[in-house]
Amino acid sequence: NAGVTQTPKFQVLKTGQSMTLQCAQDMNHEYMSWYRQDPGMGLRLIHYSVGAGITDQGEVPNGYNVSRSTTEDFPLRLLSAAPSQTSVYFCASSYSTRPMNTEAFFGQGTRLTVV
Amino acid sequence: KNQVEQSPQSLIILEGKNCTLQCNYTVSPFSNLRWYKQDTGRGPVSLTIMTFSENTKSNGRYTATLDADTKQSSLHITASQLSDSASYICVVVKAAGNKLTFGGGTRVLVKP
Numbered sequence: 001n002a003g004v005t006q007t008p009k010f011q012v013l014k015t016g017q018s019m020t021l022q023c024a025q026d027m028n029h030e031y032m033s034w035y036r037q038d039p040g041m042g043l044r045l046i047h048y049s050v051g052a053g054i055t056d057q058g059e060v061p062n063g064y065n066v067s068r069s070t071t072e073d074f075p076l077r078l079l080s081a082a083p084s085q086t087s088v089y090f091c092a093s094s095y096s097t098r099p100m101n102t103e104a105f106f107g108q109g110t111r112l113t114v115v
Numbered sequence: 116k117n118q119v120e121q122s123p124q125s126l127i128i129l130e131g132k133n134c135t136l137q138c139n140y141t142v143s144p145f146s147n148l149r150w151y152k153q154d155t156g157r158g159p160v161s162l163t164i165m166t167f168s169e170n171t172k173s174n175g176r177y178t179a180t181l182d183a184d185t186k187q188s189s190l191h192i193t194a195s196q197l198s199d200s201a202s203y204i205c206v207v208v209k210a211a212g213n214k215l216t217f218g219g220g221t222r223v224l225v226k227p
Contacts, residue, residue, distance in 0.1 A: 004158070035217075042119060042204070042217030043159075090158050103149075104215070106158030 002026050006091050006107035013081040013114045021076040021110050023091030029105075031094040032074040033058070034066065036087040037109075043090065049074055081114045088112070118142045119207050119218035127224045128195055136221045138188040138205035146210040150179050150190050153202045153220070162190070162203075195225045 007022045025032065033048035035058075045058030049068040063085060065077040074093075078085060091107040119140045128134045140148070147166045151159035163172045163179040165188070172179050176193045192199055205218040 040124075040219055042219050043215075044217075045214070092158075103161050103164065106160070108158050109156070 004091055004093050004105050004107040006089075006110050008110060009108065010111050011113070013078070013112065015081060015083060015114060017081050019078050019081065021078075021089055021091075021112075023074045023076065023107060024072050025074075025091075025093040025105070026072065027093065027095070027105070028071060029093035029095050030071070031096060032068065033092050033104075034064070034074070034076045035090045035092065036060065036085075037090060038087050046076065046089075078112075081112075083114045086112060086114045119205055119216050121203075121205050121218040121221050123221060124219070125222040125224070127226060130195060130197060130225055130227050132195055134192050134195060134223065136190045136192075136203050136205075136223070138190070138218055140186050140188070140205070140207045140216070140218075142207040142209055142216050144210040145183060145186075146208045148179075148181055148188050149206040149208070150177070150188075151204040151206060153204055155201070159204055192223070195223075197225050197227065199223060200225045 004025045030051050034046040035043040037043045044060050046064050047066040049055045052068050052071050055066050089110045092104045094102045094104045096102045122137045149164045150162045153159040162174050162177050165172050165181045167183050178191045181188045202220040202222045204220045207216050
């Protein structure tokens with residue numbers, strides 16, 4: 001049981017480049033989300049999904065797109081990378097669409113640097 | 116202003132000693148509060164989850180307390196071990212919606 005798998009673990013991009021961060025879970029979880037973690041700050045929600053075909057914005061969605069074509073996968077796309085997007089990105093999943101009462105499982109993170 | 120504030124930002128303790136981390140929150144309405152442990156270079160891992168009616172919950176050497184009236188929580192680490200070196204994150208979940216609000220974390224370093 002792999003849990004939540006993120007790839008790549010590290011990435012360096014040039015300003016203006018695009019890329020996709022991959023996230024997959026094998027626990028049949030309905031709820032998936034993307035966060036970014038910056039030094040000294042709490043994790044901030046970028047986008048989330050309550051099921052296949054359904055996505056919504058979090059508190060810092062600008063510059064990012066997501067899709068949820070299957071229950072297992074929830075990729076995060078950076079459309080045109082900017083230095084402000086340098087951060088560590090975490091994907092998380094929960095069994096229920098109401099994660100307030102269930103545990104969130106996190107991936108190991110992707111450290112992204114935009115130069 | 117962050118709705119979940121943790122203190123201290125960092126602390127150093129000697130192996131075998133105890134320590135207590137604090138979390139104050141203003142998130143409302145309250146559903147539950149969680150403590151996560153995040154090792155360097157890894158994702159957060161859940162330690163405890165407490166609802167409004169729970170005052171104390173333990174997970175091995177970790178004991179979390181919750182005072183929903185004063186909106187304060189603490190995480191106590193007993194007989195610290197080197198493997199306890201990590202960041203500890205307090206997360207408060209609203210009763211309405213799917214929003215988790217994260218504190219900035221407390222970085223704990225246990226020295227031999």
